[in-house]
Amino acid sequence: MPYVFFAFRIMIGLWLLMLILVVVGAWLRWRDRLETACCFHIACICSSPAPFLAVLSGWTTTEIGRQPYVVYGFLRTADAISPTPAVAVAWSFALFLAAYAALAFAFFFYAMRAVLRGPAEEVAEPSSVVRPGIASAPAGRPAE
Amino acid sequence: MDWLPVLLGLAVAFSAVMYVVMDGFDLGVGILIAGAPSEDDHATMINSIAPFWDGNETWLVLGGTLLIAAFPLAYATLLPAFYVPLMTMLFALVFRGIAFEFRFRANRFRSLWDTAFAGGSVVAALCQGIVLGAFIKGIPVSNGAFRGGALDFLSPFGVVCGLGLLAGYALLGATWLIFKTTGTTGRYGRAAARLALPATIAFIAIVSVWTPLAYSQIASRWFSWPNILYLSPVPVLTASVACGAWRAISGPHDWLPFLLAIALFLLAFLGLGISLWPYAVPYAATLWQAASSPPTLAFVGIGTAVILPIVIGYFAFAYWVFRGKTTGQTGYGH
Numbered sequence: 001m002p003y004v005f006f007a008f009r010i011m012i013g014l015w016l017l018m019l020i021l022v023v024v025g026a027w028l029r030w031r032d033r034l035e036t037a038c039c040f041h042i043a044c045i046c047s048s049p050a051p052f053l054a055v056l057s058g059w060t061t062t063e064i065g066r067q068p069y070v071v072y073g074f075l076r077t078a079d080a081i082s083p084t085p086a087v088a089v090a091w092s093f094a095l096f097l098a099a100y101a102a103l104a105f106a107f108f109f110y111a112m113r114a115v116l117r118g119p120a121e122e123v124a125e126p127s128s129v130v131r132p133g134i135a136s137a138p139a140g141r142p143a144e
Numbered sequence: 145m146d147w148l149p150v151l152l153g154l155a156v157a158f159s160a161v162m163y164v165v166m167d168g169f170d171l172g173v174g175i176l177i178a179g180a181p182s183e184d185d186h187a188t189m190i191n192s193i194a195p196f197w198d199g200n201e202t203w204l205v206l207g208g209t210l211l212i213a214a215f216p217l218a219y220a221t222l223l224p225a226f227y228v229p230l231m232t233m234l235f236a237l238v239f240r241g242i243a244f245e246f247r248f249r250a251n252r253f254r255s256l257w258d259t260a261f262a263g264g265s266v267v268a269a270l271c272q273g274i275v276l277g278a279f280i281k282g283i284p285v286s287n288g289a290f291r292g293g294a295l296d297f298l299s300p301f302g303v304v305c306g307l308g309l310l311a312g313y314a315l316l317g318a319t320w321l322i323f324k325t326t327g328t329t330g331r332y333g334r335a336a337a338r339l340a341l342p343a344t345i346a347f348i349a350i351v352s353v354w355t356p357l358a359y360s361q362i363a364s365r366w367f368s369w370p371n372i373l374y375l376s377p378v379p380v381l382t383a384s385v386a387c388g389a390w391r392a393i394s395g396p397h398d399w400l401p402f403l404l405a406i407a408l409f410l411l412a413f414l415g416l417g418i419s420l421w422p423y424a425v426p427y428a429a430t431l432w433q434a435a436s437s438p439p440t441l442a443f444v445g446i447g448t449a450v451i452l453p454i455v456i457g458y459f460a461f462a463y464w465v466f467r468g469k470t471t472g473q474t475g476y477g478h
Contacts, residue, residue, distance in 0.1 A: 084227045
């Protein structure tokens, strides 16, 4: 089936792409160039839909790939259908589409707003902060 | 192993009771939110259930999982029969849950999310009551499958049960507010409880009279000799708990009304269990007929015996961590 063929390869391809990003990121970090590598940042931004697409094509692979079975080799989809009336299922499917469209819209609205506002101003760290692992005198007492 | 289906039936019933009582009070707070005296009370009400509400819905998942594992016949007949109200309930819970998260990020649309929160709570409670009514009424089953229409769940009795559960959840929510909040919010809880308690008792009374009149087997279960002797403590206890709850609402102990409201729910549930015993699918399949094979039951039983104490343990821990009164000042815990 062409669906399974492409869905599987899209999933694997995206996996490879994301793995390359991870390796490159680790390498940049090691060379201490992570924060200045502009091309890498743009690649990261562009790759943000990749995990979603990979998950969707993975599901497509399993769900279409196992047809005509629900439990491969044991139970056929045609035999597994519940007596739930088709009208009721159609109604719930329509409701699913409407509800998730509305929620996706709300999500993008608030996500976009958060992105456009940018990160909060960083608070300057007070110099007298006791760092874990570094020996220092307790506050208010002179060092011995 | 005749007792295994009974044991697992009790586990399913336990999950259902835990769900109804625990999600009941947070749905109840959602039902009452539209009448909150001020925006501060509104925030206090939401903060009082914020640490608990999503955990409470664990019991819905546990009950459903136990049902499909231990009583596949019941699952396969009941869920198609209640497909429409259960899906409606799930959508209501989705919007309610999302409203929790988005409410704190919204400025202009806050009232929209508040409507989703209150509406979701009301619709979820109504749907659960309607499902309960349809469950008591029984569903058409032949050859181990549901043989009815998509709208068979609707009946006058179902609507009465829906309104009854709405009142009951409002009572749980109101007594929770008495228990967990102070000041104007606590006073609002007391005022709401004074309305919700008589309404709840009225609906319990209606269902208690309606079911034996409509179903002769329920009538003979309760009124035949010597059952009437053994079972008479249930209505007597229910009446005395109701009276005690009414006095406790104005009493000095803030925790007592909530405890008595839970007791009222437990007694109503016990009454229901007595009426419907030993059916897994009322009037169509008993617990033994609906149960899985003995090895499956043993497997599920061992799993339940391990999981249930863990779940109860972390629930107790969560409620202990967030003990005491809620104030309006603490933000949503993220």
